[in-house]
Amino acid sequence: MSNPDQSEGDRARDEVLAGEYVLGVLSSEKRLQVEQRLRRDRAFAAIVARWEDNLAPMDEAYVAQTPSATVFPAIEYRLFGAAEQPVRAAIWTRLWSSAPLWRSLAFGSFAMLAGVLIFGLRPPVSPAKPERLLHAHLEGHGDTVLSLAADFNPADGRIRLTPVASGQPQPKSLELWMIRGNDPAISLGVLPQDGEGEVVIPDAMRGELTSGVTLAVSLEPEGGSPNASPTGPVIASGQVRMP
Template sequence: MSTTPPDDTVPDGDDLVAAEYVLGVLPIDERRDVARRIETDKDFARLVARWQDHFDPLNDQFEPVSAPYHIKDQVDHRLFGTEAPPLQMPLWNSVIFWRGLAFAALALALIGFGRDIIQRPTPPIQFVASMAADGSPVRTMAIFDNQTRKLKVTVVAGDMPQDHSLELWLIAGNESPLSLGIMKSPQVTEFTLPQPVAAKLQNGTTLALTVEPVGGSPSGAPTGAIVAAGTVRGI
């Protein structure tokens, strides 16, 4: 196999077609044929995988470029039919609105607490938590709707770190922290909680934000400093 053919012939064979596919030099029609063959011919697919392995180290030369987050919203819209956010949503995005809402919600929580003493308590539909920590400039506000199982979190003060992610955790009683996901935007990040997780979000549950490597804690448990934490109250 190591014999080099004479100069006037084009070497051929499946292995070279596989290499050309991985390199990407083929014209569109041939590429489509090869892509179909990869799906149906396992031996050929193995040849392609082997060439891909050989060239993988060159991937280091693709420099990362930060991608605008709205692309993820469009992906979600295409996959899940979630609403792509309109370009401008002044009220929802306004920090003043959220600060106002935070205070209003806390006030409601206090009133609700007093009312529960004299009335038979009904299970709350909405929960709020104001999250902060000593020495941290970050203040956040969370609102959870038990019916839609949507938890909305917004940063009302402080900045999101550029080179780290803020990860949100739910701590119910003595259980270990449960990751709810990472904050995607300082305005509003919405987390849809699965039913078993939503059931843990009750009066007294703690929500906390920690600084984690980009993309979140690799281990599934918090690894970084707590920048904000707070207790959930039903309203």
Template sequence: MPDQWDLSRPDERHLAAGEYALGVMSADERARFEALLAVSHDVQRDLADWRERLQLFNEQLDPVTPPDSVWRAIAERTGAARWRSLALWRALAGGFAVLAMAFSLLWLAPSAPSPDEAAVYVVLDESRNPDWIISATEEGALRVRAVQPHRVGADQTGELWLVADGTPISLGLLPERGTRLLRPDAALRERLMTADLAVSVEPEGGAPEGKPSGPIIDHGRLTPVRGARLRF
């Protein structure tokens, strides 16, 4: 997955889902993609679409039985040449394949998003890896999960801002680890879906004068979750 891909853009998320379905991502790329996959209905739908397409393509191909020489070559290269029975090797290979597929399905299955999730914003670092995942609930609270906020040092904290008409308004401090629930007041909740959000690095305890004093490390907007009902 190219480093310059922006997973907040639907077209690039769709292409990333294709690479994930094909199994061509590196371990770091999978971790980055799965962080968004765990919370976004849109990304889960993109992945399901890709898997359906690949399955349809696979069903159009006629099965091919490899010749015995292929199985012997596999056995020799994997140190299994001492197993004389080709039938036994095939049976074991099939059994391991089934087990591998079962474990991979369990490992790759995304955790179900919270049922009250209305929108999501993923705070990304300079390498497009997730620092925090911020989910807006249908009632207007913000559920923030720390992934790997490595740009926040000792005696520092991340602070979330809503930028309204060019003026940053603090929504609260972001957790160093685990999850934190932020509860904006009614006036701010009404602007969550239309205003920009930004994250700055501040001294421990937050911005001392009520406005960003440290570097802005990311900015973006909440992306609505398909089918969610906004009540704020």
């Protein structure tokens, strides 16, 4: 059991000590120490009051019971030393007076209540939703042997490109474009020379990258197109679709 003096300042020990006090499982000496502390330690007194409030509803589950016929003879035996104690009364008396029994029952109730308070108040964990990726296969145009596979994750706005085949001359740059119908092409960024890497789509544009949109790769001067549209030949393109 917790020591009333050692637990001062330790919230976890104070919780255990308060529970033991309210459940009545402390020895007379420790109970007296706790009562003395309650008069000087307001924070600890508040913890004890909370335990009493939490356990108060348990009183409603119990109703008055008429004691069995063995109780009164056992009381007479203990008070007046009757010549012969009934066997059943003796057994009942030993059980009723057994401190280990009552402490075990009290600790069991304490553990069950703590489990309810700790685990019962945790919000249910929602299963993680699987990521829905969009995929496009960018086929090479003309004599270009470059071919790319593109995977777009709308959650973080990243397009992952993986070259299937590469034949990129140096020192040119590969630039990725998004084309919606007949709208002008919109640059999504410059790719590494071999075409493999990630491009992060700005938040405002992520909703526009949907199934049916065309992704295209053009061959641009080193560093990318000098203006807002492709200047070099489109060497690979493909439509975005659900895998």
